[in-house]
Amino acid sequence: MENTTSLFDIIGPIIIGPSSSHTAGACRIGMIARKIYGKTTLKKVKFVLYNSFSKTGKGHGTDKGLLGGVLGLKLSDKNIKYSFKIAQEQNIKVELEYCDDFNRHPNSVDIIFDDNKMKISANSTGGGEIEVVKINENPCRLKGDYPTLILNYKDKPGMVSLVTNLICKKNINIANMTCSRSSKGQIANMAISLDNNLDNSDIKTLENMEEIYFIRYIEALEK
Amino acid sequence: MSNIKTFYDLINFANSQNKKIFEICQENEAYEMETSIENIRNKVFDNINVMKSAINEGIKTNEKSLSELSGTDCYKMQANISKASLLFSNVMNKAIVYALACCEQNATMGKIVACPTAGACGIIPGAIISISEELKIDKEIQINALITAGEIGRIIACKMALAGACMGCQGECGVASGMASGAIVEMLGGSNEQIINACALTLKNIMGLTCDPVAGLVEVPCVKRNAFLTIHSFTGANLAMANIKSFIPLDEIIDAMKEVGNLMSVTLKESSQGGLSTTKTALAKQAQLEKIWKNN
Numbered sequence: 001m002e003n004t005t006s007l008f009d010i011i012g013p014i015i016i017g018p019s020s021s022h023t024a025g026a027c028r029i030g031m032i033a034r035k036i037y038g039k040t041t042l043k044k045v046k047f048v049l050y051n052s053f054s055k056t057g058k059g060h061g062t063d064k065g066l067l068g069g070v071l072g073l074k075l076s077d078k079n080i081k082y083s084f085k086i087a088q089e090q091n092i093k094v095e096l097e098y099c100d101d102f103n104r105h106p107n108s109v110d111i112i113f114d115d116n117k118m119k120i121s122a123n124s125t126g127g128g129e130i131e132v133v134k135i136n137e138n139p140c141r142l143k144g145d146y147p148t149l150i151l152n153y154k155d156k157p158g159m160v161s162l163v164t165n166l167i168c169k170k171n172i173n174i175a176n177m178t179c180s181r182s183s184k185g186q187i188a189n190m191a192i193s194l195d196n197n198l199d200n201s202d203i204k205t206l207e208n209m210e211e212i213y214f215i216r217y218i219e220a221l222e223k
Numbered sequence: 224m225s226n227i228k229t230f231y232d233l234i235n236f237a238n239s240q241n242k243k244i245f246e247i248c249q250e251n252e253a254y255e256m257e258t259s260i261e262n263i264r265n266k267v268f269d270n271i272n273v274m275k276s277a278i279n280e281g282i283k284t285n286e287k288s289l290s291e292l293s294g295t296d297c298y299k300m301q302a303n304i305s306k307a308s309l310l311f312s313n314v315m316n317k318a319i320v321y322a323l324a325c326c327e328q329n330a331t332m333g334k335i336v337a338c339p340t341a342g343a344c345g346i347i348p349g350a351i352i353s354i355s356e357e358l359k360i361d362k363e364i365q366i367n368a369l370i371t372a373g374e375i376g377r378i379i380a381c382k383m384a385l386a387g388a389c390m391g392c393q394g395e396c397g398v399a400s401g402m403a404s405g406a407i408v409e410m411l412g413g414s415n416e417q418i419i420n421a422c423a424l425t426l427k428n429i430m431g432l433t434c435d436p437v438a439g440l441v442e443v444p445c446v447k448r449n450a451f452l453t454i455h456s457f458t459g460a461n462l463a464m465a466n467i468k469s470f471i472p473l474d475e476i477i478d479a480m481k482e483v484g485n486l487m488s489v490t491l492k493e494s495s496q497g498g499l500s501t502t503k504t505a506l507a508k509q510a511q512l513e514k515i516w517k518n519n
């Protein structure tokens with residue numbers, strides 16, 4: 001919270017307690033994970049909680065926060081407390097696992113959707129701030145504070161400029177960008193955070209490109 | 224937003240414009256967020272309303288938290304107010320009840336305003352709402368008071384992270400108490416100098432406050448601490464209203480707090496590795512909780 005700029009960082013946010021990192025942050029992780037997964041229907045979700053999340057998560061309602069976020073509940077929605085009941089009503093199976101791994105952040109979680117269809121690793125970094133650090137084991141750094149484009153594509157020359165050119169043509173500034181690949185010529189990943197929103201038509205353009213295998217556009221998360 | 228980053232600058236600027244602290248803050252905020260002052264004030268009032276509903280819910284419910292470490296004290300305190308068997312004026316007892324109500328809501332996954340943090344969410348509502356009810360202070364003045372508190376917190380946050388893990392509880396409940404004392408002075412019609420002095424006097428007397436919550440949960444000592452520090456803010460406000468001044472200026476106090484926070488052992492900064500959290504009773508409770516939670 002150093003160098004805070006807004007009055008409403010001090011007076012607020014309005015959240016469901018008890019902890020901005022263990023409850024509100026957890027909820028934001030759930031939200032962004034669900035957006036990255038993208039599917040409208042969900043059958044099963046598994047949370048693997050690490051370290052402080054694992055140790056104090058039950059008492060802080062971290063499990064309820066994470067699930068609430070996955071279910072699309074807002075940070076200030078009183079139903080977060082009842083997220084397990086809501087999941088049951090929607091026939092979503094929920095599994096929890098508690099682990100220690102001191103190579104990982106103190107407040108860390110893996111969210112696994114529909115039996116390994118997608119695995120997202122994220123950290124709650126304090127004051128409700130979060131960071132997605134891996135999508136399907138591919139490293140990234142998504143904080144959810146900007147609109148973000150996530151791409152999976154064939155690793156070959158020119159792909160990055162193809163995407164950034166399109167963004168540039170829209171006169172949108174790139175706030176942050178990470179690229180990685182599994183191995184040369186195979187699948188590569190890109191996550192680009194933007195200062196402004198892209199249009200649906202731009203995303204369609206990218207979706208239609210042959211060598212882009214997966215694309216997800218997520219708007220900035222609720223604070 | 225505003226390039227005002229010290230209390231010295233704040234007070235000089237406000238006085239040179241012949242304005243109150245809240246006016247400077249709302250003007251800057253409106254400018255920064257590209258909106259009207261009215262919108263800013265409405266948003267502040269939304270927060271006041273959430274504080275009020277947290278208080279109402281907290282008083283009504285008598286539900287234990289997940290750990291069963293907290294949740295039922297507000298109810299007990301409220302029940303005893305009517306018996307008039309307590310010390311203090313009505314406003315102070317109400318302040319205690321309201322601070323407990325907010326924190327118990329927080330501990331039981333209710334809706335609260337983190338102000339400045341979730342752990343310290345009872346102090347500012349405890350002060351502002353109790354006083355506004357007892358002294359019949361209208362909505363606009365409540366808003367002025369909360370903005371005053373916010374501006375104090377904002378300037379402190381320019382120098383230190385308001386988080387137990389960085390500064391100990393002096394940076395959470397301590398800062399909340401300083402913010403509340405400024406808000407109270409604003410409600411009582413005090414001057415800018417009196418607001419700053421109230422905060423200075425209050426903060427000087429929470430320095431070194433550790434963050435050592437039992438089992439790592441925001442409950443013991445947090446919930447009751449909010450009640451204590453709400454009353455602490457009353458003392459700061461009263462002294463300042465009597466024109467008593469802090470010998471050390473507020474900016475220097477903040478620097479000292481930061482130094483103290485940095486010197487404090489990590490075992491006393493939200494890690495639950497020292498202080499209250501490693502007492503025999505705390506460790507036994509922690510072991511019990513770990514056992515229960517492992518099994519379901």
Ligand code: SF4
Nearest residue numbers: 342387392395434445
């Ligand atoms: S003791 Fe620690 S967790 Fe509790 S309110 Fe203070 S800073 Fe927050």
